[in-house]
Amino acid sequence: MLYAIVAVLVLILDQGLKYYVTLNIPLNTGSVTLIPKVLSLMNIHNTGAAFGMLGGGAMRWGFVVLAVGFTGVVVWALMTGRVKSRTIRWLLVLIAAGGIGNAIDRALFGYVVDMFHFDLSFLSWFAIFNVADIAITVPGILLCIAIFFSSDGEKRAEKQEKTEKPKVVLRSRKKEPDPELKARRDAGKLYDDPAHYDQADPFGEFQHPAAKPVRPEPKPRPKPAPAPEQPEPAPSKADLSVEQQLSGLTVDDILNELR
Numbered sequence: 001m002l003y004a005i006v007a008v009l010v011l012i013l014d015q016g017l018k019y020y021v022t023l024n025i026p027l028n029t030g031s032v033t034l035i036p037k038v039l040s041l042m043n044i045h046n047t048g049a050a051f052g053m054l055g056g057g058a059m060r061w062g063f064v065v066l067a068v069g070f071t072g073v074v075v076w077a078l079m080t081g082r083v084k085s086r087t088i089r090w091l092l093v094l095i096a097a098g099g100i101g102n103a104i105d106r107a108l109f110g111y112v113v114d115m116f117h118f119d120l121s122f123l124s125w126f127a128i129f130n131v132a133d134i135a136i137t138v139p140g141i142l143l144c145i146a147i148f149f150s151s152d153g154e155k156r157a158e159k160q161e162k163t164e165k166p167k168v169v170l171r172s173r174k175k176e177p178d179p180e181l182k183a184r185r186d187a188g189k190l191y192d193d194p195a196h197y198d199q200a201d202p203f204g205e206f207q208h209p210a211a212k213p214v215r216p217e218p219k220p221r222p223k224p225a226p227a228p229e230q231p232e233p234a235p236s237k238a239d240l241s242v243e244q245q246l247s248g249l250t251v252d253d254i255l256n257e258l259r
Helices: 002-024 057-080 086-109 131-163 179-187 242-246 251-258
Strands: 032-035 039-046 112-118
Touching: 002 039, 002 086, 002 112, 002 131, 057 086, 086 112, 086 131
Parallel strands: none
Antiparallel strands: 032 039, 039 112
């Protein structure tokens, strides 16, 4: 959207200045000073391209078709994002706006109104030009410079990519677990029972590695004998009630206690 606004502003400035010059300055003879002894305005009709090149009415519609075609390519490139550089996009927009500005004059009148003239002695040879010519020529030169440096930068980037060593990325593969190990893990028994150590022949298993040592079956542990039942202790007199203490006593026992 911003590109379109800038292009329209360039067209308004170009067409407005051409309209002013046409109404206020006599054709080919009049002049208005803008900067004394430096720059002035004139009214010149140009049937050629920018700065009077390729003059003549035969190229009228050729210039119009060229300007419209170039503008269409620029609009397509902006809408599809073909041009990545922001600077190059702006330069293309200015060139297209200048081309459309001169194409309007050629299509309507068959000529382009030029007005800027340098009054400096060493620039007296310089052609008379207009706003559209400035929008075409200056961005065109800058576009060539930008394309040169951008292509040079791309070549440097490609050269740097070729010289860089490829990076090796190590990735671990997920290894499937051993079925036997998985079964032992599920059973809760990852390791075998320790081998039996034979004191009489401690190096026997190394002398005969193919022979698997026979492990003796563990002897069952004897169950401990139950402890003998102990008789319950007789209750003391303090734990007996009065009736229990008097039961079974004779008269002699009572007399003996009283003595």
